[in-house]
Amino acid sequence: MIFRKKFSTLENSSYLCAMKNLQTRRTIRQYSDREVSQQLLDELMTQAARTQTMGNLQLYSVVVTRSPEMKRRLAPAHFSQPMVLQAPVVLTVCADFRRTTRWCEERQAQPGYDNFLSYQNAATDALLYTQTLCCLMDEAGLGYCYLGTTVYQPLEIIDILQLPRLTMPVATLTVGWPAEEPPLSDRLPLESFVHHETYHDYTADDIDRYYSPKEQLEENRHFVALNNKQTLAQIFTDIRYTRRDNEAMSEGLLDALRHQGFL
Numbered sequence: 443m444i445f446r447k448k449f450s451t452l453e454n455s456s457y458l459c460a461m462k463n464l465q466t467r468r469t470i471r472q473y474s475d476r477e478v479s480q481q482l483l484d485e486l487m488t489q490a491a492r493t494q495t496m497g498n499l500q501l502y503s504v505v506v507t508r509s510p511e512m513k514r515r516l517a518p519a520h521f522s523q524p525m526v527l528q529a530p531v532v533l534t535v536c537a538d539f540r541r542t543t544r545w546c547e548e549r550q551a552q553p554g555y556d557n558f559l560s561y562q563n564a565a566t567d568a569l570l571y572t573q574t575l576c577c578l579m580d581e582a583g584l585g586y587c588y589l590g591t592t593v594y595q596p597l598e599i600i601d602i603l604q605l606p607r608l609t610m611p612v613a614t615l616t617v618g619w620p621a622e623e624p625p626l627s628d629r630l631p632l633e634s635f636v637h638h639e640t641y642h643d644y645t646a647d648d649i650d651r652y653y654s655p656k657e658q659l660e661e662n663r664h665f666v667a668l669n670n671k672q673t674l675a676q677i678f679t680d681i682r683y684t685r686r687d688n689e690a691m692s693e694g695l696l697d698a699l700r701h702q703g704f705l
Contacts, residue, residue, distance in 0.1 A: 473619060586618075610699065
């Protein structure tokens with residue numbers, strides 16, 4: 443009974459610590475000069491490998507970039523965001539069916555993973571791994587920034603990192619010890635994204651209730667005024683994620699999937 447009580451206390455302590463880290467999670471774009479040791483990084487990446495994976499195949503690979511020259515080459519593929527050059531480490535997480543395919547080929551098995559479903563499975567594995575790694579880096583006190591630009595110009599990244607057939611970059615993390623403490627970004631409330639039993643479509647009243655607090659934030663109101671827009675939604679449709687850009691980058695993504703043998 444005493445053991446069970448102690449275990450319960452430790453369990454609660456770990457849960458509360460994890461909750462605290464999640465509630466204070468920030469995107470870090472400024473890093474100190476302090477080194478991120480390879481030993482620490484290896485430990486975290488090893489622990490992250492305990493995450494869920496399809497068929498226990500671990501359909502992902504991670505390319506670790508420390509070289510200033512390699513970071514300079516990667517930066518344009520990420521629209522030259524400064525943290526790519528400043529961060530001590532850049533991690534490119536790839537959906538990887540290459541390794542599994544080679545295993546099959548070397549073991550008298552006939553692989554059939556050159557298709558879109560296999561890419562989807564590998565991408566899911568890679569993103570689950572990425573999220574687990576992010577949680578572990580939070581626990582270790584590291585800062586990071588998740589770069590969504592990875593899938594915008596994938597062919598450049600494929601070329602620079604010499605990714606073979608059946609590998610595809612899906613996520614990039616800049617990693618280091620934080621040199622800033624930016625404010626927490628807002629989040630939509632639970633009821634805005636949880637649906638019970640079946641999906642319930644959104645009414646105009648729902649949208650008002652869920653999005654008005656975000657729209658009324660001073661920084662968002664300022665951003666709308668600065669860009670001569672009427673609503674915050676127009677910032678996303680007209681400036682940040684436009685139809686034209688989405689369609690062009692969709693074509694680039696499809697080209698990359700063909701190039702890498704998934705289509």
